[in-house]
Amino acid sequence: MRILQALPALYSGGVERGTVEFASDLVKRGHESFVVSKGGPMAEQLRGQGSTHIFMPIHRKSPASFGQIRPMRRLIQELHPDIIHVRSRMPAWIIFLALKGLPAERRPAVVSTFHGMYSVNPYSAIMTRADHLIAVSDCVRDYVLANYPVPEDKLTVIQRGVDLSAFRQRELSQQWLQRWFRQYPQLAGKKIIMMPGRISRWKGQLDFLAMMAELVQKRPDCHGIIVGGAEPGKEHFLEELEKERARLGLTDRVSLLGQRNDMTTLYLLADVVCHMSTKPEPFGRTVTEALASGTPVAAYNRGGAAETLQACFPTGLTPPDDTQAFTRVVLDLLDGGKQPIEIPERFRLESQTAATLRVYDTVLAGKPGAP
Incomplete structure (x- = not known):
């Protein structure tokens, strides 16, 4: 599969480190791994492990970030990813607006991960627009189900794994x-x-x-x-x-x-x-x-x-x-x-990767025109 992960930046937080580790595991399993963000110290590590990093300033919680919609649409058209995995709200907004400009049959599947218990408002609700949602713990899953009209079968708990x-x-x-x-x-x-x-x-x-x-x-x-x-x-x-x-x-x-x-x-x-x-x-x-x-x-x-x-x-x-x-x-x-x-096992990186790939396979199997 060709997998594009999207997050604001690559500094030292848990989301960033988890993204880099997951990308490395994808490469080891023979998948093509791409990450789009505004960059940061961990971008070099990402590249050294075989992934491709694309610089794009999709981190600002401001209307100025919507200037990245067309560049994101071009990127999606160039990469033709099978899956886009969004890990934060502003990148999710940019990606969903970019996908609107593409014919339905050319849109990749989208998976989102709730890494936190985001404030409940329309800005956060963008994460529920994905084809499938992942929660990093049971308490996050319960929070999402209590605050958004998300069907339970559209949400999977996958604990963050360590190597x-x-x-x-x-x-x-x-x-x-x-x-x-x-x-x-x-x-x-x-x-x-x-x-x-x-x-x-x-x-x-x-x-x-x-x-x-x-x-x-x-x-x-x-x-x-x-x-x-x-x-x-x-x-x-x-x-x-x-x-x-x-x-x-x-x-x-x-x-x-x-x-x-x-x-x-x-x-x-x-x-x-x-x-x-x-x-x-x-x-x-x-x-x-x-x-x-x-x-x-x-x-x-x-x-x-x-x-x-x-x-x-x-x-x-x-x-x-x-x-x-x-x-x-x-x-x-x-x-x-x-x-x-x-x-x-569920707290180990290899288990997290395998569970996420199963989500990807399920989502792709449900897309129009899937074999």
Whole structure:
């Protein structure tokens, strides 16, 4: 098949990384993979893995983006994709308007993935116009069915999969460790409690600081690391975090590391990974990645992240918004040490790819003129 994925950009978020990994798996299976976006640091990785990236500024939530309708129509006519897979709302608008200018028999099938619980309005409803919808978790599926007139048989849950080989059967490089402790000597001999995720209020970094303030009183050998960058416009929240860290007396107990490109190594280094989003998260990729590394995870029991933990590591679940209960779970996980963690098939990349290809086959079989 010829498959064109469309998303706003290729930076470092879960949607972007998932798109690149899926594209790589498509190529390995002999399909032709194309991705259209405004580009970003991950575009080079995409190309290196055998996909074709097409630059097009389809990211802006503004009327100016509708200037990309004709270029998109030309692109579709040139590529003749069998499937267009839309992963965001503005690219979906541009693609559906571009397809209007093509005869029905020359329009490719369209599949959309709900990567989140989008606000309910006509702008978001464009995602339901696809021939088939994919939800990244059961809570996203329930949200879509509750808010849009979508037939249940038109919606499939496909969990985001991780490539286990990228996280498992790896050892920490001594050279990496030497660099690490030169840069962060305060972490030597400490139990590392990691909070991954971009710097954003709803990701729960303030809760993490509150939990660490309780934890270090009971376990002075613990050190917290917050890993993730502040998005443009969120710098003020980073300053708020730094002030709260100082107020709680954690300046020497919690390090803010910013954006990192060695996450797979940090998962191995950490003794416990924390997920503390203050509202239900659609999936929670960091949970699956940490568990795939064999590192225990503590997480609030809500949203897609909880679905992953319920299936893979229920020991780590805690009542939402209860930092004291969260502290107790982290203490239990530290005492228990690293333990075998099994990742069910549905959370693995190869399973995600196979399930998505089955959706593609079903949609193509239902198109007019299909054999």
